[in-house]
Amino acid sequence: MNKKSANMNFRGKTVLVTGAAGFIGWKVSQLLLEMNKNVIGVDNMNDYYDPALKKWRLSSLKKFPNFTFHKADIGNYRKLKSVFDGYKIDGIINLAARAGVRASVEDPWVYLDTNTKGTLNLLECCKTHKVKKFVLASTSSLYASLDMPFIETARTDTPLAPYSA
Numbered sequence: 026m027n028k029k030s031a032n033m034n035f036r037g038k039t040v041l042v043t044g045a046a047g048f049i050g051w052k053v054s055q056l057l058l059e060m061n062k063n064v065i066g067v068d069n070m071n072d073y074y075d076p077a078l079k080k081w082r083l084s085s086l087k088k089f090p091n092f093t094f095h096k097a098d099i100g101n102y103r104k105l106k107s108v109f110d111g112y113k114i115d116g117i118i119n120l121a122a123r124a125g126v127r128a129s130v131e132d133p134w135v136y137l138d139t140n141t142k143g144t145l146n147l148l149e150c151c152k153t154h155k156v157k158k159f160v161l162a163s164t165s166s167l168y169a170s171l172d173m174p175f176i177e178t179a180r181t182d183t184p185l186a187p188y189s190a
């Protein structure tokens with residue numbers, strides 16, 4: 026979608042971006058803010074990599090008056106619900122995740138807590154708060170056991186690690 030048509034679809038809307046301090050979530054938030062959308066950023070600021078980088082990204086987003094930030098873990102349903110209770114949210118872009126194939130083999134629990142339970146919590150909040158738009162970032166790791174190059178319509182039920190699962 027180009028910027029012009031995105032502007033038409035999301036004019037004056039409020040988007041909750043999870044993982045707003047992350048590599049992709051930060052840039053997505055910045056683009057939405059530049060299009061004058063209201064952005065609610067959520068991130069737990071974990072130390073999977075240097076949190077100083079995440080703090081720097083957040084400081085650049087906080088310069089936009091229509092950005093608000095909540096330090097929250099999407100695995101914590103109560104906390105997440107309290108964020109949803111405070112706004113009229115039009116759409117969710119879920120970019121909060123543990124992203125690492127090898128690390129997911131060493132500690133699958135944290136991947137279940139964020140990537141699986143966190144996503145379920147967000148979907149539940151969408152249901153109770155009548156949010157109809159939900160975007161989730163997937164991963165090409167889904168296709169790791171298949172012949173390359175993969176195609177997006179290929180089967181995705183042969184993950185090799187908890188991350189892709």
Ligand SMILES: NC(=O)c1ccc[n+]([C@@H]2O[C@H](COP(=O)([O-])OP(=O)(O)OC[C@H]3O[C@@H](n4cnc5c(N)ncnc54)[C@H](O)[C@@H]3O)[C@@H](O)[C@H]2O)c1
Nearest residue numbers: 044046047048049068069070071098099121122124139162
């Ligand atoms: N970067 C890539 O090349 C790439 C490629 C394919 C898919 N993806 C997917 O895109 C998404 C974002 O990836 P990224 O590269 O921006 O990762 P990232 O690690 O830079 O960002 C993720 C952000 O989510 C936050 N987070 C993690 N767990 C959380 C939790 N429980 N509650 C709240 N916040 C939490 C982290 O603190 C971090 O700021 C992931 O789902 C990833 O799998 C990324």
